[in-house]
Amino acid sequence: MLIRGAEIWGHGLADLRIAGSRVAAIGALSPAPGEDVLDARGGALLPGLHDHHIHLTALAARAASVQCGPPEVTDADQLAAALHAVPGAGWIRGIGYHESVMGLPGAADLDRLVADRPLRLQHRSGRMWLLNSRALDLLLAEAPAPAGLEREAGRFTGRLFDADRWLREALGSEPPDLAALSRELASRGVTGVTDMSPGNDPGIAAHFVRQIESGALLQHCRLAGTLALAEAAPANWRIGPAKLHLHEAALPPFDEAAAFIAAAHAQHRAAAIHCVSEVELVFALALLEAAGPAPGDRIEHVSVAAPELVERMAALSLSACVQPDFVAERGDRYLLDVEPRHIPDLYRLRSLAAAGIAMAGGSDAPFGSADPWAAMRAAVARTTREGAVLGLGEALSPEEALALYLANPEDLAQRRGIAVGEEADLCLLDRPWTEARERLDGGDVRATFVSGQAIQDPPL
Numbered sequence: 001m002l003i004r005g006a007e008i009w010g011h012g013l014a015d016l017r018i019a020g021s022r023v024a025a026i027g028a029l030s031p032a033p034g035e036d037v038l039d040a041r042g043g044a045l046l047p048g049l050h051d052h053h054i055h056l057t058a059l060a061a062r063a064a065s066v067q068c069g070p071p072e073v074t075d076a077d078q079l080a081a082a083l084h085a086v087p088g089a090g091w092i093r094g095i096g097y098h099e100s101v102m103g104l105p106g107a108a109d110l111d112r113l114v115a116d117r118p119l120r121l122q123h124r125s126g127r128m129w130l131l132n133s134r135a136l137d138l139l140l141a142e143a144p145a146p147a148g149l150e151r152e153a154g155r156f157t158g159r160l161f162d163a164d165r166w167l168r169e170a171l172g173s174e175p176p177d178l179a180a181l182s183r184e185l186a187s188r189g190v191t192g193v194t195d196m197s198p199g200n201d202p203g204i205a206a207h208f209v210r211q212i213e214s215g216a217l218l219q220h221c222r223l224a225g226t227l228a229l230a231e232a233a234p235a236n237w238r239i240g241p242a243k244l245h246l247h248e249a250a251l252p253p254f255d256e257a258a259a260f261i262a263a264a265h266a267q268h269r270a271a272a273i274h275c276v277s278e279v280e281l282v283f284a285l286a287l288l289e290a291a292g293p294a295p296g297d298r299i300e301h302v303s304v305a306a307p308e309l310v311e312r313m314a315a316l317s318l319s320a321c322v323q324p325d326f327v328a329e330r331g332d333r334y335l336l337d338v339e340p341r342h343i344p345d346l347y348r349l350r351s352l353a354a355a356g357i358a359m360a361g362g363s364d365a366p367f368g369s370a371d372p373w374a375a376m377r378a379a380v381a382r383t384t385r386e387g388a389v390l391g392l393g394e395a396l397s398p399e400e401a402l403a404l405y406l407a408n409p410e411d412l413a414q415r416r417g418i419a420v421g422e423e424a425d426l427c428l429l430d431r432p433w434t435e436a437r438e439r440l441d442g443g444d445v446r447a448t449f450v451s452g453q454a455i456q457d458p459p460l
Ligand SMILES: [Zn+2]
Pocket: 053, 055, 196, 364
């Protein structure tokens, strides 16, 4: 395949030949007999984008779920209407539930909404499920009740806490198919992902391998997660960091968490630590100072970081995986909820870069938008949905925002480029970069190539 007349990132206007999975030539090239030709019409040809923090199975499951909380659903009548609108006769899976709708209903309360189909509603914290009686009966027929299934006066209430693994086993469900999601990401120029779900284990890894082999999952995929992942990793599988998920309200024992980091390092893996509050970041830094940092150790989110904590991150040579779109999606709530002294510490970008911290961008989808272009816009404009500006001093240029998605997933300090002999992971825009940088719009993506294969039909 010959891509003619593209504005090639790092090269300028030229032609590019793909042979097999690689870039074979860049320059003034003529088509070989019978070679496919794509006229780029001066559009920018970028390295493919990599989402450095995403949860693919949760994102695909969400697409097959019904929203059960604000803003779509705000009271019990709206909840009943949303549930009754779900087609089919089997399980109903609700997500995004919030107690402002109807408190924390027990099974009997949910039966009044839906009695004839099994129903499970996920609380938006991601840590609780609410089950109706039919769901309870079906699940308990498959597996003995876990400790997290609440009891009152000897009866199960239907509230299930922190028991996703049990739920998955009792449901006997395959993790969801990723084909539609993979194509959606491709349409935005995404050629690689790092799945950061802390529970990723050998079972999930086997699912990902099947999804890749069947052609459902098209992107390059790096899987972070449990320590067990390394022990049972399929051959050639790209294992990512071991993920430590901190919750400020229930921090793990310090020695246990430090041992987890040491065990990750012993597997020649980095540690990736989820830090959305200042307390979590302070805890994470103390852990890494105690266990000793290793190359590639990274802080996920870095949502709140005082200047002295940024300095300590830099002193440990940590990387940061940032979600600039949270400024747009959550900024208005933060401006109301966060203590004023923390506002300058929210979602830093420029000051992390200035401290010498390697940065990469991730969507955290489904907890944020999966569109990397929305995140780039937010990184540049730092504007909330309501139009407030949050920390303009932390803004990046469009090129710096793009670079967050060009980081090498194996080493966030490196940027991927386009070069002869390299894997042909490419994102072709329908216009030159001078125009695209003013919009940063995912709709400008015209074609995406992973290892030389077009995964979005280029309109020739
Ligand atoms: Zn996440």
